[in-house]
Amino acid sequence: MKRTVDVNIPLGPVHPCFKEPVRLKCETRGERVIGVEVELGYMKKGIERIMKGRPWQEVMFLAERVCGICSVIHNMVFIEAIERISGIDVPKRAAFLRVIANELDRMQSHLLANFSYCYTIEHETLAMYLLDVRELVMDELERLTGARVTCAYIIPGGVRCDIRAEDQATLRISLDRIESDLHRYAKMFETGPMIALRSKGIGILTQESARRSHAVGPTARGSGINVDMRTLHPTYQQLGFVPVVRKDCDNHARIMVRFDELFASIRIIRQCLDTLQKGIIRGGGICKAGEIRYSGEAPRGELTYTIKTDEFGRITDIQIQTPSIMNIEACCHEMIVGVDSIADVTSTFVSADPCIACTER
Amino acid sequence: MSGWLYEQDLMVQKYHILIATRHDRILRTIASDVGIGVQELRKTLIERLDMILLENLPARYEAAIAADQKGDDLVALALGRYIFSTGIPLVRESRMDEILRTTKERLDRGTPRPEAIAAGKALIREAILQ
Amino acid sequence: MSILQNVKDLVRSRSIHVSYVDVGSCNGCDIEVLACLAPRYDIEQYGIYVHNNPREADVLLVVGAFTPGWEEKLKGLWNKIPEPKAAIAIGNCPISGCVFDRRGSYVDPPVAKHIPIAAEVPGCPPRPTEILQAILSIRDSVFAEWEVKRK
């Protein structure tokens, strides 16, 4: 479609604000952005093509490397899909340990997202505070799983290693510290007048357009849509999980949803530690043939694996639908369109927490 | 549209997106639905839509079907109104409304239902290919 | 060696500008590079500044296996960096392709085929401290006495 535009401004692929290569071609009239075209293709690795025909033992590690930021949830959704196909049960203790690992991963991902946003609006102090808290979370993740990123903690029928009593104690102490720090930072963000100028009322994503582009995760929950795949997960149901929803639809709401979810995650981990029963952490079973579509809640939203396996446990067909695909689409075609200046394009883009690696796989 | 500073041919990259399992399945459904060849539909999609929209095709398709089913307009459901106008923006919304109106008029005039729907689909096909 | 050269070496050793480019990674190495910024590792205490602008960078951190989208762009990016310069490959991906270098994938590792790589940090992903150490260790071999060596 031809339109009258004043200037076309391409941003990227290498840009100080973007952590990953993506090219946004903004069409502007005056200062106002009237349209954005996204150019991808800098990260297309073809993971799904590699996965086909390989046994689950290999695909498990490949699934983790779809996205390094939220590697635990990719691991978890893939393994749980395999378990659903083959009817493998998970011991109680392992199920709770999975939730702990998953929530720690969500915390570090949300902290990273909020760090990037604060860094993009040039509030470096808050950004560095958040990055410092993230290191505490990474420590706990490492103590639990044995690695900072790509830890392959979750395996069919359970988890790889147990949590010791002294580690539980340190985890609780760290959580207390993280919580008290975060309270301060969340308040700084919520009440900061300069931050409000850069983020309130900017990047509006209405509920209707969020529905149309199928936005998920904090992006949708910041627009008042109550979707969270965790409410369908049996372990979370036991814990009585309630999603966090805000109704302001702007950048500020999205970041505040993430802050609120951080506190929710801390609560969930505490609950898990309280209810953790003694017992085995790994059961057994045989991977069978079948087909399933299974979703889980990644830090960025709903993550769907469509898997088909054969009787030897090999993956014959797989399609991964990652949350960033929908969120970036919603961001670029709905949120950014109409922002008042080019300076807001980057911050709006980052507020949707884009992850190009899993968008293109 | 004015020209870009440096431009890469994105044809191959876009094609790689469209041959993924779920995209391919949905593409074939749409193609047989409106009666366009698969390659031709791919070419149209590649020319008209940008890359993130192509990646998002399955999710948008599902959201559009849900929107279609929520309304109680059976003709719109049969024609896939939201699929082609908002879900996969290939037909302009005003044009889509026009097609819908013509089809309904035909039905009112007493044309049998399958025939009227087929005629509507033919109009959509035309709108997509033009 | 002249006094001027000494001064240049001293200044250069405390002011390294780093730019990073992601040529198709899983993001794992990406966030570990980012974690170097954290107050715990505090990359700036060594005089290293991370910002993503190749035109004023000295060191380019390359992350990721090589995807076709970068075919024409990475060379151009490398040429934009002023001399003296060095590229460091972070993680297994740019070195060997890691898990992605299989039949059917689109990647084309190693990155050394496309631009000269001065140092490699293996790991999937390497720890932030290792990345930091790599940058610090190539500092002297690449930047010290650069004018003398060039002659």
Ligand code: SF4
């Ligand atoms: S080396 Fe490993 S962690 Fe780093 S980008 Fe490659 S796959 Fe990801």
